Amino acid sequence: MTDHWTFNRKIAAGFAMAVLFAVVIGAVAVSALRSIVAANERLLSVNTQLLIDAARLDAALERKVSAGRGLLLSGEDRFVDQIREGRAELLAAVERLRRLAESDEGLRLIEAIVSTEQVHQQILERLAAQRRVMTMTSMDALVRAFDEQLAPRRDQFQASVRAFSTLQEQLMTRARQEAQANASSTIAFLAAAVAVLLVLAALVTYVLTRTLQRQIGTAVSHVQSSSAELQAAANQQATGAREQAIAMVQINTTIGELLATARQISESAQRVSEIAKQTLAAARTGDGTVVEANESVGAIRRQMDQVVSHMMELGKKSQQIGGVLDILSELAEQTNILAINATIEAAGAGDAGNRFAVVADEIRELADRVAGSTKEVRSLIEDVRGAVNTTVMATETGSKAVDTGSRQFAEVATAFRQIAGLVATTTDAAREIELSTKQQTSAVEQVNMAIANVAQATRETEVSSGQTLDTVSQLANLSRDLSRLVQAPATA
């Protein structure tokens, strides 16, 4: 049952038991003290009072005696009052003694004192009466009577008082011894009770402390292990935060490089854009030049086509001329043949044919001349034809060259157009690069801010982990103290 009690309850129970023991001891002690105190009280109050009163008796008697002496000497009334006062005091004291005294011997002595005092008083009153009526001259006799009658009573009184005092002193001594014995026994009893109760308390304490030690020890060991783990975790956190801070610095450096690189890329993209613009302008100029050249080439080709057609016409015409020449040739030949045959006939005709032979000869010569001219013309025509062919061939070659040139111009124009297209693409790409580098820069700057935030968080983490470490070490110290509280430190 007690195992399920909380520490509060256990400690409260222990304290309650201790308090109970204390109360018990206290009660016992109080009762013992009370008896001792009562005894001492009696000792003090009664016995001392008796002694004091006994001494006061003496004093009162002395006052009375001195007052009586005074009265006897002076006969003033004031001394009477003094005597009365002294007596009253004495009687009061005697009354007190009577009240307080318990022993028979004491009472007897008190009665003796009283009787002695009564005698003394009687004597004193007698003497006083005597003094009142006496004159000054019998002072000596008064004094003598004082000494002779009062003094022995006074001595007796004093002896009784002394005896009472002695008795009281004895009684007091006895009472003191009794009281001491009582006290010793009480002390012994108390000591025994205390010892028993101490043993009980020790037992309870032992049980309680063992339980508490066990439980607190377990809890403390848990706390210690947890605090050790926490310390390790806090250390790791601190290390991690430090590494993170280093990584932050590296990232910062990298980001700086990134920004620089992005700026470089942006500048390069701008340069590329500029160059692309220039290239586009140059390509357009080149295109324009190519168009012009194409036009002139077209004009050249048209010219050449015209030349070729003219040449073809020339060729046809020369062919026609050749045809005419063929006719002429044929004519000349036929004329020649006829002339020859005529000459032959003329030779057969004899002399009459001579003049005819002459004419035939002339005809023949004419035919020869015609043939010769025809030959020359034909050779010229051949030259013309050859020139025409050469021209046509040259023109064809030129035309082919023009075609080639035209094709090459077309290719150049295509190339220029391609260049223009590529330049447009390049410009777009450069613009995109610029945009993306701007985006990249802004993103990098955002990253920078985020990094700064992270660095801040890291610093805070470091601080908090430092605080955690402090707290953990405090916790470890506390747990160590706590463990030291519940059990003795293990020997190393």
Add this chain to the structure above:
Amino acid sequence: MSERSPLLTNHAARMRQAFDQAFAVAPPSAPPPQDAVLAIQVNGQGYAMRLSEVAGLFADRAITPLGAAPAGLLGLAGFRGSVVAVWDLRRLLGHSESKVPPRWLAVVAGVPLALAFDEYEGLLRVPREEGAFRDGRPLVDVALLVDEIRRRKAGSA
């Protein structure tokens, strides 16, 4: 021949001039003793043929070939209503047969025979002389050739 000139424009004028001049010249009273020869070409070589031995000169006449004809006989051709046998002068002179049939025909006088040759160069009037050459050209002996032909004809028959 008139002087060759590259410029044809002057040619006509010269022709006219020469033609006109020919009329201005008086006819020769007595012709010098000359021989008229035909300058011909056979297989690229120049020959001469006496005009007196030729009855007529013709060109590009249709020659009808004869089947199983003796070597050298090109065929038959018609001249002024008569038919003559055309013989290849190249073969007769000992040259090789030409791939292209000769254009010119010289009809032999008194015989229904024609000699075919490649080129007719012109009529030459050379001084009469003896010898196998006229104007540096070997003279074609027509009579000899006719005999040769008769022999060949007889041989093949």
